[in-house]
Amino acid sequence: MSESNDRLRDVFRAAGRRLTPQRRLILEVLEESDEHLDAEALHDQAKIHDPDISLATVYRTLAVLKEMGLVEEHHLGEDHSHYEAVRxxxxxxxxxxxxxxxxxxxxxxxxxxxxxxxxxxxxxxxxxxxxxxxxxxxxxxxxxxxxxxxxx
Amino acid sequence: MSESNDRLRDVFRAAGRRLTPQRRLILEVLEESDEHLDAEALHDQAKIHDPDISLATVYRTLAVLKEMGLVEEHHLGEDHSHYEAVRxxxxxxxxxxxxxxxxxxxxxxxxxxxxxxxxxxxxxxxxxxxxxxxxxxxxxxxxxxxxxxxxx
DNA sequence: TTGCTAATGCAAATCATTCTCAATAAGAAG
DNA sequence: CTTCTTATTGAGAATGATTTGCATTAGCAA
Known part of the structure; x- marks a missing residue:
């Protein structure tokens, strides 16, 4: 548990960013979802594991993950965005x-x-x-x- | 001027809608623009010809024109929508x-x-x-x- | 010309997303 | 393990785009 745990951390370090529990959680939720979640649905899912996580953090993390190429944003319907982990x-x-x-x-x-x-x-x-x-x-x-x- | 003027009106009538000066104007602005205008830019252009036209009407008309297939909506940048007359x-x-x-x-x-x-x-x-x-x-x-x- | 009702203008309301700021905690260094 | 720097967080206010409620206006069918 003390070795595989650091893979993701290295990715973040390489990008000059910190790996926080919130970020790890958000990425996990996205990776385990088959759907194309929007920010609010993602927030709801994340709150199951961390009731205190804020919607602002979801948006901020999404922006970071997108910049790191780990997540993609899509305009599927007519209105808001949906997100998906890049597999x-x-x-x-x-x-x-x-x-x-x-x-x-x-x-x-x-x-x-x-x-x-x-x-x-x-x-x-x-x-x-x-x-x-x-x-x-x-x-x-x-x-x-x-x-x-x-x-x- | 009393004959060609009604082409567009017929299209609207067929769709069960009314052709208003505002709608005609908005479509004209879109058709004469090479750009992909956003709602505000379109509103600015339209105001040159009709200073009283409201932004709400622009949005409402855009929705109608889109539904009628006369206009397309694009998500080009990251944020708001741009519109284009279907040629x-x-x-x-x-x-x-x-x-x-x-x-x-x-x-x-x-x-x-x-x-x-x-x-x-x-x-x-x-x-x-x-x-x-x-x-x-x-x-x-x-x-x-x-x-x-x-x-x- | 008349009448019904869709369409308009305005302002207030929504919705998604971003920002401000004080408090917190990651991670590098000692 | 403690300390320090500063990126990150949560909460809520702020913003920007788009929508809606309502009273008024005006298409257009009769």
Whole structure:
């Protein structure tokens, strides 16, 4: 317990930052969640383990983690942000306009788009967000079948 | 002037909405702008022609136009929204993290991604937002050349 | 022209996010 | 293990964007 515990601390030290229990907690909650949490949901989850953690700290930590590349911010709905721990490679999102479900996917085609744009415009591409929207299979069936609305 | 004037009105009527001078003005400002205006900039522009138009009306109209498919909303920077009149086909954005410049581009590869995802997941894709970020040619040169910072 | 009701302007209200500041605690140094 | 420096925290006020309530105005169908 005295050795593996310091991996994350080293990452923070390398970034010239301090590893606090709050930061560790916030990152853990994000990593253990399958969802794309927003700041408030994240705060709620974190409060289970540390009832005193403040929303301001959540936002501040999110900014730090984002800067360190450990977390990504997404604008999925129309309003506020959602956050996600960076696991493997980049991936993209599809949101169902009917039920709100989010499907994650990946595709090499985006790398091609980056390549294409880099050559055409001379830019250096660092980040890519792709957000598709439409209707999932279930919601299509629902609309086609009957006009009964049993979904909010 | 008594005939072409009603094109837009018909579009509104078909949507069960009223065409007001304010709505016409807001759409005109958006259509005549090359930029991706935010609500406040749009309000400023609109006030030139109608000093009494309110910011609330700008937001309300933007929502209506978006719903009618005449306008698109983008999250380009990190904070508030920018709006753009829908002209032709879909197109995508690159934002320079150095100077904030926005480059618009199009690519058939996104259509491929849609196709791919539709087949794989059975979804029906309606909208697509692709937002790349990085550094434009000038900002790369600036960073490489000297450390002189002449840019905010 | 009339009447119904959507749309407007204004100001107050919300919502998400950031900031201020005194108190606390991480981590480097001794 | 104690000390010191200063980044980080919690609480709440502040900010900025967007929305809403309400009384008034004005589209547009009849």
């Amino acid at each position: 493997d490679g980049p991936h993209y999102h599809f949101t169902c306009l009917g039920c709100g479900k989010v499907i994650e996917f990946d595709t090499p085609l985006i790398a091609q788009v980056k390549q294409e744009l880099s050559e055409r415009e001379g830019v250096r591409v660092i980040g890519a967000h792709l957000h598709l929207s439409g209707y999932c299979a279930q919601c299509q069936a629902k609309k086609a079948g009957g006009q009964g609305s049993n979904e909010e | 032709d086909g879909p197109h995508y954005h690159f934002t320079c993290l150095g100077c904030g410049k926005v480059i618009e581009f199009d690519t058939p590869l996104i259509a491929q991604v849609k196709q791919e995802l539709s087949e794989r997941e059975g979804v029906r894709v309606i909208g697509a937002h692709l937002h790349l970020s990085g550094y434009c040619a000038q900002c790369q040169a600036k960073k490489a050349g000297g450390q002189g910072s002449n840019e905010e």
